[in-house]
Amino acid sequence: xxxxxxxxxxxxxxxxxxxxxxxxxxxxxxxxxxxxxxxxxxxxxxxxxxxxxxxxxxxxxxxxxxxxxxxxxxxxxxxxxxxxxxxxxxxxxxxxxxxxxxxxxxxxxxxxxxxxxxxxxxxxxxxxxxxxxxxxxxxxxxxxxxxxxxxxxxxxxxxxxxxxxxxxxxxxxxxxxxxxxxxxxxxxxxxxxxxxxxxxxxxxxxxxxxxxxxxxxxxxxxxxxxxxxxxxxxxxxxxx
Numbered sequence: 001x002x003x004x005x006x007x008x009x010x011x012x013x014x015x016x017x018x019x020x021x022x023x024x025x026x027x028x029x030x031x032x033x034x035x036x037x038x039x040x041x042x043x044x045x046x047x048x049x050x051x052x053x054x055x056x057x058x059x060x061x062x063x064x065x066x067x068x069x070x071x072x073x074x075x076x077x078x079x080x081x082x083x084x085x086x087x088x089x090x091x092x093x094x095x096x097x098x099x100x101x102x103x104x105x106x107x108x109x110x111x112x113x114x115x116x117x118x119x120x121x122x123x124x125x126x127x128x129x130x131x132x133x134x135x136x137x138x139x140x141x142x143x144x145x146x147x148x149x150x151x152x153x154x155x156x157x158x159x160x161x162x163x164x165x166x167x168x169x170x171x172x173x174x175x176x177x178x179x180x181x182x183x184x185x186x187x188x189x190x191x192x193x194x195x196x197x198x199x200x201x202x203x204x205x206x207x208x209x210x211x212x213x214x215x216x217x218x219x220x221x222x223x224x225x226x227x228x229x230x231x232x233x234x235x236x237x238x239x240x
Contacts, residue, residue: 001025001152001184002046006055009041016041017052018208024186028178030199030216031188034235037205039188043079043154046186047071060151073101076150078158082141086130090121090140093129094147101148115147116140118173120166134161142170146177153177155187159194171198192231196220204234 002024009017017038033039044050046057048068057064059071085093094112103111116122119139129137138161145153153174159167175198177183189195195202202219204212212234223230 001060002029002186003058004042004046004055005057007042007045007052007057008054009038009045009050010053016208017045019055020205020208020210021055022203022210022213024201025184026178026182027200028174028185028198029187029201029203030195031186031203031205032190032192032195032231032235033188033205037235038208039205040080040156042205043077043156043186043188046154047075047077047079049079073148074150075152075154076145076148077154077156078141078145079154079156082137082144084129084137084140084144086132087128089126089128090116090132090143091125093140094144097144098148103148111147111149115143118146119143120169135163135166138162139166142173149181151183153183153185153187155185157189158187159189159191167194174198192228196227202231204231206234206236 004020004022007017007020008015020042031039041050045052046059046064048064048071051065060074062070062074064071091112094115095108098108098111116125119142121136121139121143124136129140132140142158159170162170174185178185196216199216202212202214202216203210220227
């Protein structure tokens with residue numbers, strides 16, 4: 001479902017991503033990396049928002065740059081700070097997104113209510129987004145990512161702004177989507193515990209390179225009580 005092949009991306013002579021390759025399907029993949037490691041750049045290339053200097057990215061077999069419109073129908077995403085229409089309601093925000101994705105008006109209600117139910121915003125459907133808390137906006141951004149029932153989810157720091165209950169709800173939602181919808185989910189986080197709690201596979205991006213791509217259970221089996229130290233060291237900490 002997700003494929004990156006030998007992706008390199010440079011800006012004005014500075015290499016942000018360096019020969020990254022990875023394939024993922026029907027699982028939850030947690031991407032760890034320090035600030036500046038290249039996580040958001042990688043996500044933007046997968047979505048066709050940036051062109052790689054070398055290599056290619058595909059979603060469900062579609063080239064992210066050359067077939068971008070088809071890719072956007074197949075993928076749901078939140079990148080960096082979610083951009084929402086704050087003067088509109090949650091329903092109106094999702095309706096605009098569905099129209100952009102080509103869904104008819106008669107399809108909107110069921111899809112919107114299902115998505116908002118998944119993220120716990122059913123009772124806030126008509127409230128203006130300007131009245132939402134940070135955590136509610138994050139939930140709405142995730143609802144927008146899933147409302148058109150994509151095959152792939154790409155989520156940049158999806159737990160930001162959520163309280164402990166919201167984080168637990170998101171964990172359960174991701175697992176449900178992967179299991180019941182056969183959805184491939186790739187998300188980034190700075191929180192080691194969250195990646196280990198929800199992921200099937202763990203990826204680590206350091207200095208533009210994928211330095212770890214392994215099943216979570218394999219990591220736990222190998223390193224047991226030293227898992228956190230191992231992951232931090234992989235991320236590039238010099239004092240571990």
